[in-house]
């Protein structure tokens with residue numbers, strides 16, 4: 355269980371694949387952990403040095419006191435790359451991980467080779483919505499959020515077909531640290547990359563899910579309109595599209611990164 359002691363916290367990470375290959379960093383969504391990328395890591399390990407980490411407040415990373423900021427989430431990635439002596443990497447983040455990716459695209463372009471923004475938006479939800487979710491989780495824990503997660507994360511067909519996968523992920527959400535989850539909600543409450551994305555120079559793939567109720571195809575198109583060298587790939591999936599449609603997601607990544 356490698357852990358990097360960086361930025362006054364500790365970040366749990368995992369590397370797979372040979373060190374001389376180009377590095378590909380994966381960043382998880384709210385309420386998940388680095389295990390969400392198992393299918394992509396297995397499929398891509400022969401082509402990339404795959405680096406996955408648990409966003410602060412999630413999985414086996416520490417939960418320092420919040421609220422967190424988007425600068426901290428992005429700064430953790432830069433410090434982790436420094437810790438591992440990795441100069442430049444591809445970066446793929448989903449939802450909250452994609453917001454972190456947008457911040458890196460604007461503020462640390464020299465560290466990026468290519469950028470993949472999956473099921474995300476320049477502004478995810480509303481400040482009020484995230485603040486009230488953070489308050490509810492601080493007061494009552496993650497049970498209520500976990501009860502509704504499957505319908506936010508996955509299409510109905512997938513949830514029926516792949517019930518064990520869905521149960522594994524929602525059980526993991528139930529087991530997350532409520533304080534860390536709430537602190538990340540507060541980061542999302544303040545995060546707004548609208549109007550800043552024109553400063554992203556990295557070639558960027560934006561992956562959308564045609565069934566995603568959280569971050570929509572219109573959100574993806576809005577990012578594409580701002581980022582100069584960008585394109586959109588739409589998958590027949592809901593929010594956590596890399597789990598719902600792993601083969602298509604991995605194919606889109608490979609086609610773009612190759």
Ligand SMILES: O=C(O)CC1=CCC(=O)O1
Nearest residue numbers: 383384449450451506568
């Ligand atoms: O509400 C959810 O669980 C979906 C989500 C929003 C931001 C994120 O990372 O996941």
